[in-house]
Amino acid sequence: MxxxxxxxxxxxxxxxxxxxxxxxxxxxxxxxxxxxxxxxxxxxxxxxxxxxxxxxxxxxxxxxxxxxxxxxxxxxxxxxxxxxxxxxxxxxxxxxxxxxxxxxxxxxxxxxxxxxxxxxxxLQPVAVFSIGSTLVDVSGKSPLGQLLTGIGLNIPEATLVGYNGLATATVTPSGLLNQLGVSVPANLDVGGVNQLLASSVQAHALIDVLNAVVNAAGQQQLLSANATLVNAVTAAVGTAPGKVTLGSSGSTSGLFAQITAPDSSVQTALNAQVNALQLISGAVGVATGQHALKGAVAVPNILGFSISSAFSVIEPPSIGIGGVGTSASTAQVRAFINVQFSTNNIPLLGTLVSSLAKTSISLNLPIAIDLVYAKATLNSLCTENSSPYHATFGVQSSVLKMCVGGISQSSAFSTAGSCDQIPAVSGAPLLNVTVAGATVASVVNPFVITGLPANGSGTLAAGESANIPSGGTPLDIGTTVTNVFNALTTALLNQTATSTPSSISTPLATDLWNNNAGAHTGLTPNLNQLSAALTQLSGTTTGLQSFLQNTGGQVGNILGSTLTLNVPGILTGTSNLLGGVVNLLGNVLTQTGCAAGFQNSCIAAIQTAMNGGTTSLPNSLVAVLGFVVQTLQGPLNQLGSQVLTPALRDILGIKLGVSTVSLQSLQCHGVQLVY
Structure with missing residues (x-):
């Protein structure tokens, strides 16, 4: 014992x-x-x-x-x-x-x-955030329904019953990976994690990702709803969804943007809280890449123009996780419009229809338009002495960037980058103007109209969302589209004006004279016809002058530095032409040869009114440009208002220039025992 x-x-x-x-x-x-x-x-x-x-x-x-x-x-x-x-x-x-x-x-x-x-x-501070284009509120739309609308999928609301419970649920990337059976080694650095997530080996079927999300969120009752959602997505895009790549690389966009953080914070990033609904809509966007929103817009008959159009999501939205420098982007949507017409369809250059000196124009405009694209970058986070902690974002967005020429419909959707990265294809001249069978102006080189910028910055606390720039900069769709197509007309006009034409004053004067034969009445019929021809020339030139004077203020921000326009030079030419026309109109009675009935004297008088221009930009070419603008401006603006505007407003529901940034979670000054 x-x-x-x-x-x-x-x-x-x-x-x-x-x-x-x-x-x-x-x-x-x-x-x-x-x-x-x-x-x-x-x-x-x-x-x-x-x-x-x-x-x-x-x-x-x-x-x-x-x-x-x-x-x-x-x-x-x-x-x-x-x-x-x-x-x-x-x-x-x-x-x-x-x-x-x-x-x-x-x-x-x-x-x-x-x-x-x-x-x-x-632990290094880590934020989780997303950015989207502000959508027009749709009455009765569930949160998931509105998110899917943002990537162009209109899913019946009955299919989305039950998902509202995920509106406030969060899932960690680590939990999602565990549900998918993906193991992340503890000693893997940031580059290794990004490579692992972006690897094609780690791509999963959409249904598996959706099931992993709801399981990780503790919402197992939605497993059957996931199958219904996948069927609805398949019906909406007309094909089975592809696989979901979890990470992003330089050439591939996945569910998560690339993590930008010190190696020591990899585990922090993997344990960040991500909104479950954002994961579901993002996964659907990745799985339906270049299929969601794919389709064509019904195009009305605009004055005999032949117009075809199509649009597609070329890059899905992404969720940003990481520290300073991390970025997330919206879904990128591109439209393709092909505009064609020739003199076989409509009278050109105003109403000139003379059989003696034909003046014609042919237009072949393949246009790729990046409708809206925005990227939010995390600039700072977890500012000291602030409660609650905040994160500051910078937003860079581009609206209606337009690439003209050297594009086909198949190539327009072949790349997810900016439209100026689309592989070039050969094609007919964009614009060709002939007078009396001779080419006087031709636009061959493709060009780019830079997108309207809507940049800004904002500071958010976890759980907050805000329009950036502050308060948003909503752009009126109709006005914006009109300005863009004014820029297109101006760019075409500028390239035409830099061409060296043949002698066109004689056939153009003959065409003007013959076109106004209806004014051949009264005691001095020839002088009446001469006055009518000069008045038509004056009116067209005045319209050209007014258009050019308004161009600078209206489209200066759209054109940016990618185009150099010779607007002042063309304006000088219009002043010279108007001066000669007005002077002759005031002294039309002095044209005795024309008054005596000599037609050639009348045509010579019209030619006299077009004299005095510079050799690089003769007044006769300015007159042709006036008719070109008169012909193009209206139909092109109708193209914008009747094709592009409905696509933006009714199909996408986008308010141009407004990007909504959401800070889902923010982890500041966390610590962990590592040994």
Whole structure:
């Protein structure tokens, strides 16, 4: 019995030794965590950390030996604890605590000292956010229904019953990956994680991703609803959805944008809170890439123009996770419009229809339009001394960027980049003007009209959304589209004006004379016909002058620096022409040869009115340009108002120039024990 009692006392002594070891480890752990929470408390040379020391000695009453060091923790460091002292900016604190253990009974002699080590790393701040084009509110639309509308899918609301419960649910990327059976090694750096997520090996069927989301969110009752949703998506796009790539690379857009963060915060990014509905709509967008919203717009008959159109989502939206520099983008939608007509369809150059000197124009305009695209970039987060913590975003958006020429419908949707990255194809001249069978102006070179910028910045707290630029810059669709097509007309006009024409004054004057034969009445029929021809020339030139004078203010921001327009030079030419026409109109009675009935004298008088221009831009060419604008401006603007505007307003429901940024979650100053 005595031996048994002595053995029990010995076991108590040994148990006490292990308790002392555990208590010392607790002190080391808590001190390291306290130090990692306040890395700014590291002393000069990164030797000590006053927060860690204070926690051990004051809060926990530790009286043993304490060693505190600030340094860098990185899985790539070769030591067993992956910690290294550094003279740079520390991201971790290492604590070594050692103490003696006094024996309780003294029967086992002096007990050994106990020691414990702990390394705690300060987690880099990480944000989760998304950006979308502001949509016109659709009455009765569920949250998921509105998100899917943003990528061009109009799914019956009955299919979306039950998903409203996910509006406030969050899922971590790590939890999603676990549900999909994807293992992320603990020592993988940021580049490795991005490569892993973007790998085609990690692409999953849409139904598997949807099921993983609802399982991770604890909403298993939606598993059957997921199957119904996939069937509805298949019916909407006309083909089975593709696989969902989880990450993004330089050439592939996936569910998550590339993570931008220090290697030490990879695990923080993988444990960030992401809205479940955003994951579902994003997964659908990736799976239906270049199919969602794909289709054509019904095109009305506009004055005999031959017009075809199509549109498609060429890049899905993405969710941004990471630190400063991380970006997320909206779904990118592109339209393709092909405009063609020739003199076989409509009278050209106003109403000139003379059989003696034919003036004609042919138009072949393949146009790719990036309707709306926006990217939000995380500029700063977790500002000190702010409660709650905030994140600041910069938004760069482009509306209605237009690429004209060198494009086919198949090539227009072949790339997800900007429309100026579309592979070039050969084709007919964009614009060709002939007078009396001779080409006087031809536009061959493709050109780009830069998109309307709508840039800005904004600051949000977790759970907030805001239109950026602040308050939004909603652009009236009708006005915006009109300005864009005015820019198109101006660009065509400018390239025409830089051409060197043949002599066209004689056939043009003949055409004007013959076109006004209806005015050949009264006591001086020839002079009446001459006045009518000059009045038509004056009216067309005045219209050209008015159009050019308004162009600078209306479309200057649209044209940007990609086009150099010779508007002042053309305006000088219109002034010269108008001066000659007005002068002759005021002195028409002096044209005795014309009054006497000599037709050639009347035509020569019209030619006289077109004299005086420069050799590079003769007045006769200015007159042709006036008729070109008169012919093109109205139909092109109708193309915008009757084709593009309904597509933006009714199909996409987009308010131009307004981007909504949502900050889903924000993790600031987090810490974790890493050893």
């Amino acid at each position: 005595m031996l048994g009692l002595i053995t029990m006392l010995g076991l108590v002594e040994v148990g006490y030794l292990y308790w002392a070891k555990r208590d010392t480890q607790k002190v080391a752990d808590l001190a390291a965590l306290a130090g990692a929470q306040q890395l700014n408390a590291c002393t000069s040379g990164n030797g000590n950390n006053t927060a860690a020391t204070g926690n051990a000695t004051t809060e926990n009453g530790f009286t043993g030996q304490l060693s505190v060091n600030c340094g860098t923790w990185n899985p790539a460091n070769g030591s067993s604890d992956h910690f290294a002292g550094t003279t740079g900016t520390p991201n971790a604190v290492k604590v070594v605590a050692q103490r003696s253990v006094l024996p309780i009974w003294g029967m086992a002699g002096k007990l050994p000292n106990v020691s414990a080590e702990a390394v705690a790393s300060g």
